[in-house]
Amino acid sequence: MNRITTIIAALVISATVFAAEPVSKETAKPIELTKATFLEKVFNYENNPEAWKYIGDKPAIVDFYATWCGPCRITSPILTELAAEYGEEIYIYKIDVDKEPELAQVFGVQSIPMFLFIPMDDQPQMGMGALPKKSFKEAIDTFLLKKDEKTDL
Numbered sequence: 616m617n618r619i620t621t622i623i624a625a626l627v628i629s630a631t632v633f634a635a636e637p638v639s640k641e642t643a644k645p646i647e648l649t650k651a652t653f654l655e656k657v658f659n660y661e662n663n664p665e666a667w668k669y670i671g672d673k674p675a676i677v678d679f680y681a682t683w684c685g686p687c688r689i690t691s692p693i694l695t696e697l698a699a700e701y702g703e704e705i706y707i708y709k710i711d712v713d714k715e716p717e718l719a720q721v722f723g724v725q726s727i728p729m730f731l732f733i734p735m736d737d738q739p740q741m742g743m744g745a746l747p748k749k750s751f752k753e754a755i756d757t758f759l760l761k762k763d764e765k766t767d768l
Contacts, residue, residue, distance in 0.1 A: 643702030645678065645694050645709045650718055657708065657733070660721055669733050674759035675706040676751075677731040679724045681713050686745035687728045693748045697755065705759055734759050 654661060657677065658669060669675075678694055680687035698707040712719040712727060722731060722741075730742040732754055740758065742750075756762045 642699035643707075645691075645698050645707040648677070648708045648710050648715075648718075650715055653708075653710065653715075653718055656706075667738060669735070669739070671706060671733070671735075673705055674735055674755075675708055675731075675733040676755070676759070677708045677710060677733065679710050679712050679719055679722065679729040679731070680727055681711060683713075684727050689745045690728050693746075693751060696748065697751055701755060705755060732758055734761070 648656065656671060657675065658667065676694070676697075678687075678690070680691070694707050694709070701707075710718050712724055722729075726743060728743070728745060730746070731739050732742060733739045737758075742754065
């Protein structure tokens with residue numbers, strides 16, 4: 616009887632310890648934008664059509680994509696990995712060009728995937744095609760976050 620009580624006590628203590636620990640950690644994911652959320656979070660081109668004015672509070676990448684696009688499906692998991700890796704440092708946004716054709720037109724998107732890299736204190740730059748993860752990381756580290764390349768040596 617004493618042994619059963621000890622086993623039950625051990626199970627209760629184990630359950631309490633594991634319950635206190637989160638089962639899985641939430642990771643950052645790319646954020647889907649509509650025209651309305653783009654105007655609110657990135658750039659309100661309707662109110663300020665003359666000059667670029669980024670509204671965000673950290674650098675961003677905007678992925679212009681379509682669900683039927685093969686190269687877009689290749690870059691999608693890469694962007695998900697980068698969102699988890701750089702979660703607190705940058706935003707990764709996604710815009711489905713079929714659902715938001717006006718946004719695609721405003722940015723002159725003629726082929727996809729197309730990426731808008733938005734630093735905090737500089738003009739945005741466009742990138743095209745299914746970029747490898749290494750290229751994204753280089754753009755994030757040097758252009759968006761302005762990390763000193765010498766520290767990586």
